[in-house]
Amino acid sequence: MDFNHKLINWYSSKKRELPWRETSNPYYIWLSEIILQQTQVKQGLPYYDAFVTQYPTIFDLANASETSILKLWQGLGYYSRARNLHFTAKHIVNALNGEFPNNYKDILKLKGVGDYTASAIASIAFNEVEAVVDGNVYRVLSRYLGIETPINSTLGIKEFKSLASTLIDPKQPATYNQAIMEFGAMQCKPKNPDCTVCPFQDSCVALQNEMVDVLPVKLKKTKVTVKYFNFLVFMDPHKKTLFEKRTNKGIWQHLYQFPLIESEKSLTAEEFHLLNFKNHDILKPETLDYSLYNEVDIIHKLSHQHLHTKFWIIDVASLPKEAILIKTLTNYPSPVLISEFIDNFSF
Numbered sequence: 001m002d003f004n005h006k007l008i009n010w011y012s013s014k015k016r017e018l019p020w021r022e023t024s025n026p027y028y029i030w031l032s033e034i035i036l037q038q039t040q041v042k043q044g045l046p047y048y049d050a051f052v053t054q055y056p057t058i059f060d061l062a063n064a065s066e067t068s069i070l071k072l073w074q075g076l077g078y079y080s081r082a083r084n085l086h087f088t089a090k091h092i093v094n095a096l097n098g099e100f101p102n103n104y105k106d107i108l109k110l111k112g113v114g115d116y117t118a119s120a121i122a123s124i125a126f127n128e129v130e131a132v133v134d135g136n137v138y139r140v141l142s143r144y145l146g147i148e149t150p151i152n153s154t155l156g157i158k159e160f161k162s163l164a165s166t167l168i169d170p171k172q173p174a175t176y177n178q179a180i181m182e183f184g185a186m187q188c189k190p191k192n193p194d195c196t197v198c199p200f201q202d203s204c205v206a207l208q209n210e211m212v213d214v215l216p217v218k219l220k221k222t223k224v225t226v227k228y229f230n231f232l233v234f235m236d237p238h239k240k241t242l243f244e245k246r247t248n249k250g251i252w253q254h255l256y257q258f259p260l261i262e263s264e265k266s267l268t269a270e271e272f273h274l275l276n277f278k279n280h281d282i283l284k285p286e287t288l289d290y291s292l293y294n295e296v297d298i299i300h301k302l303s304h305q306h307l308h309t310k311f312w313i314i315d316v317a318s319l320p321k322e323a324i325l326i327k328t329l330t331n332y333p334s335p336v337l338i339s340e341f342i343d344n345f346s347f
Contacts, residue, residue: 008172062092062093070082071332088113119177130173131167144206147215195207229261235314257338298310
């Protein structure tokens with residue numbers, strides 16, 4: 001029995017029952033694929049259900065505000081996915097009359113959609129023979145075929161895409177693509193897979209050569225940078241505070257946060273006192289009354305950044321007119337780092 005037939009047989013009995021597998025609606029499939037980018041199924045499933053409930057059609061998503069979408073997305077991270085999701089929904093509704101593109105090439109033109117996502121949607125929703133290559137597929141193929149080419153190299157990306165294209169079942173591309181991704185997620189796991197129950201144990205090169213633990217090969221990650229964040233949590237007698245929308249491009253674009261000062265290191269109270277007088281007019285030396293919420297930095301780890309964070313609680317007599325009521329803070333989409341502080345701090 002060849003590779004793809006054996007793989008599909010495994011899938012038919014081992015697959016998880018997931019809502020996006022019960023439909024060929026390209027909107028739902030696209031939604032699930034965007035949510036599951038860099039997100040595990042168990043974490044993404046509640047978000048998928050929430051989006052389908054709140055925005056049952058692409059028209060509903062297109063007509064929603066970005067703030068409401070970011071709020072519903074809160075906690076998933078990589079917020080550019082949500083912004084691209086909204087942009088693309090509006091594009092499909094306004095420029096394509098609400099008709100989702102029905103082929104790989106046109107799907108690939110959509111903002112936020114790369115080769116993997118376009119291949120997944122084209123094959124699952126429209127049965128087009130386009131092989132998917134995601135982290136699970138890299139792992140399965142590198143182990144099964146014993147390929148040591150780094151999966152995140154230019155050569156590796158081309159090599160694995162070519163191999164995947166030769167292995168896909170042309171008669172049932174949707175089932176095959178879902179099968180190989182599910183196999184990588186459930187059976188050929190990144191660490192300590194149970195090879196004794198693997199249907200490929202007699203033909204897997206990595207298993208025969210004791211290379212399961214070293215494949216796939218990946219080039220070293222980008223160097224992680226460390227940043228020091230000081231969030232200014234203002235409080236006035238009217239139970240108001242300042243909450244700003246991030247407008248600069250970046251991981252938290254269009255999310256809300258307390259006023260921020262970056263520093264070159266973790267600040268002491270004395271250093272904070274001097275730094276703020278220099279940078280913020282609202283802080284007057286004669287009226288400054290502040291305390292530190294966390295003596296030890298809260299470290300928030302992102303893919304290429306580690307944020308060492310302190311929250312400074314600052315009591316002031318008055319705030320500018322843009323101040324908001326503290327009780328409304330949870331209405332705004334904010335990074336997990338901020339939302340957890342809001343949940344834990346007794347305002």
